[in-house]
Amino acid sequence: MASTAVLSAAEYEKRLQEYAYERSEEGRRVRVGEKEVSEQAAIVARYRDLFTRDQLDALREEQSSSSDDERERLYRLCKTCESGVISTELAEQEDAFENAILQARVTFRGDEMPLRSAQARLAVLDSYADREELGELERTASAAFNPRRRELLEAREQLDADVSGEPDPIARNEEEKAISLRELERALVAASQATTEAYERLRERWFDRLLGPEREPRPTNAHVHYLRRVSPLESTYTKDQAVEICLATTLALGFDMTAIANIHLDLEDRPQKNPRACVIASNPPEVVHLITRAQGGLSDYQAFLHEAGHALHYAGVDPQLPYTFRSISRDHALTEIYSYIFEAVTREPGWHAQYFGLSDAQAAENAEVTLFLEALLYRRYTAKLQYELGFWSAFADERGTSARDYAPLLSEATGLNYDERNYLSDMDAGFYSADYLRAWIRAAQLRAYLVREVGDDWWRSTRTGELLRDLFREGTRPTSEEVAARIGYEPLDTAPLVADLSAA
Ligand SMILES: [Zn+2]
Numbered sequence: 001m002a003s004t005a006v007l008s009a010a011e012y013e014k015r016l017q018e019y020a021y022e023r024s025e026e027g028r029r030v031r032v033g034e035k036e037v038s039e040q041a042a043i044v045a046r047y048r049d050l051f052t053r054d055q056l057d058a059l060r061e062e063q064s065s066s067s068d069d070e071r072e073r074l075y076r077l078c079k080t081c082e083s084g085v086i087s088t089e090l091a092e093q094e095d096a097f098e099n100a101i102l103q104a105r106v107t108f109r110g111d112e113m114p115l116r117s118a119q120a121r122l123a124v125l126d127s128y129a130d131r132e133e134l135g136e137l138e139r140t141a142s143a144a145f146n147p148r149r150r151e152l153l154e155a156r157e158q159l160d161a162d163v164s165g166e167p168d169p170i171a172r173n174e175e176e177k178a179i180s181l182r183e184l185e186r187a188l189v190a191a192s193q194a195t196t197e198a199y200e201r202l203r204e205r206w207f208d209r210l211l212g213p214e215r216e217p218r219p220t221n222a223h224v225h226y227l228r229r230v231s232p233l234e235s236t237y238t239k240d241q242a243v244e245i246c247l248a249t250t251l252a253l254g255f256d257m258t259a260i261a262n263i264h265l266d267l268e269d270r271p272q273k274n275p276r277a278c279v280i281a282s283n284p285p286e287v288v289h290l291i292t293r294a295q296g297g298l299s300d301y302q303a304f305l306h307e308a309g310h311a312l313h314y315a316g317v318d319p320q321l322p323y324t325f326r327s328i329s330r331d332h333a334l335t336e337i338y339s340y341i342f343e344a345v346t347r348e349p350g351w352h353a354q355y356f357g358l359s360d361a362q363a364a365e366n367a368e369v370t371l372f373l374e375a376l377l378y379r380r381y382t383a384k385l386q387y388e389l390g391f392w393s394a395f396a397d398e399r400g401t402s403a404r405d406y407a408p409l410l411s412e413a414t415g416l417n418y419d420e421r422n423y424l425s426d427m428d429a430g431f432y433s434a435d436y437l438r439a440w441i442r443a444a445q446l447r448a449y450l451v452r453e454v455g456d457d458w459w460r461s462t463r464t465g466e467l468l469r470d471l472f473r474e475g476t477r478p479t480s481e482e483v484a485a486r487i488g489y490e491p492l493d494t495a496p497l498v499a500d501l502s503a504a
Contacts, residue, residue, distance in 0.1 A: 006058040019047040024282035033272025051084030123225035135222020143421035191494040195501040202372040239296035246304040254465025262315040266291045277303040281314035309342035316472030325477040333480035336439030345459045383413035444497035449487040
């Protein structure tokens with residue numbers, strides 16, 4: 001049998017870049033409604049040679065004999081190849097599962113809707129009792145897929161262990177992220193505990209205001225989407241002004257997003273367009289797409305600014321860097337620092353006063369709700385990481401059959417009642433929770449650094465833009481922990497985060 005020749009690392013990197021570009025552009029066209037049928041499978045088939053075990057062996061061999069300088073680049077190419085091999089082998093099973101979920105329906109008040117739409121619907125139902133009812137239906141329908149979720153998780157874990165050669169899932173993730181997940185957990189839990197009182201004050205005030213007097217002392221997590229939408233503030237944070245104000249906000253930081261040729265803004269309202277804001281960096285820094293579709297409400301502004309942070313990071317990458325360091329990172333902890341720092345502008349009372357013509361008192365109150373949501377999410381993710389570490393350390397024995405302490409940990413941390421049946425659906429692969437949490441610590445450090453270097457007006461100063469540009473130029477090469485060193489912090493120093501979360 002003829003085997004395809006394997007590529008050298010340099011050839012591999014070049015072909016990977018072409019592959020990633022085609023996949024990204026195809027995904028974008030479907031997402032924004034330019035194209036109705038996704039043809040990713042054809043692209044994957046054309047580049048099948050990139051993700052074979054032979055190719056992986058060849059890259060590993062080249063890595064083992066490479067100089068220190070090259071080793072990191074080759075490591076990332078190996079990891080990309082590994083995950084491609086795993087995805088290829090699981091593709092059929094994952095597609096079948098995805099299609100089954102797409103076909104699932106729930107019936108609410110005689111109205112049949114796709115399971116996926118039920119979640120979106122929960123965000124816009126104004127009656128507390130309706131949300132409770134639909135939430136229960138949604139969780140029950142979703143839980144019916146748990147046996148298949150568990151099977152898929154087990155299959156992926158077995159492949160991961162096999163392809164990487166590391167049987168322990170925690171050790172494997174720690175190696176790739178180059179951190180200790182347990183040390184991270186300890187720092188995060190301590191920060192969460194140190195801010196519990198502040199959180200409880202915020203929670204009682206905003207649960208009452210957003211959920212109304214009929215709420216239970218501990219509402220179910222069905223209300224999370226509704227809380228995040230902050231409906232009472234919708235008339236202030238209108239859909240029509242969203243783009244203009246967000247562009248003015250980034251301009252004040254020294255980034256004229258309408259004049260950066262590499263950033264393609266797609267802000268149009270098309271019926272087929274997915275409403276969730278996103279960035280697709282098809283070929284950084286040359287081709288970066290920022291896509292949003294305003295729906296109305298403060299969350300539009302937060303989502304736009306979050307994605308602007310990603311877009312400016314990718315478009316600001318030094319074009320001289322090899323493709324790997326322009327596009328591939330070890331994890332998501334790096335780029336989320338920059339999305340978080342842009343989103344953090346919406347927690348500044350001055351921003352609400354300046355752009356929405358509010359009194360200082362009103363601006364402070366509106367900024368407070370963004371802090372409440374931030375604290376809620378931070379606590380939820382910290383509890384998720386605690387639960388996931390237990391889940392994966394017991395995986396060899398339990399094979400994912402037990403919900404363990406999922407519900408008590410998340411409920412206690414947030415003050416919302418989590419259903420233990422969500423223990424599999426509420427988990428992203430590869431400890432994504434840890435990446436977000438590292439970005440939380442780092443973005444708080446970065447904000448403190450900017451306040452020190454630039455002043456309290458950091459959120460509307462072009463000096464901030466200059467400092468960020470230097471970080472963006474480094475591309476995807478540094479780890480989140482290396483960024484801590486650049487701004488003068490220890491990686492696990494949560495003092496700025498604790499200060500932010502206790503501010504109310
Ligand atoms: Zn993000």
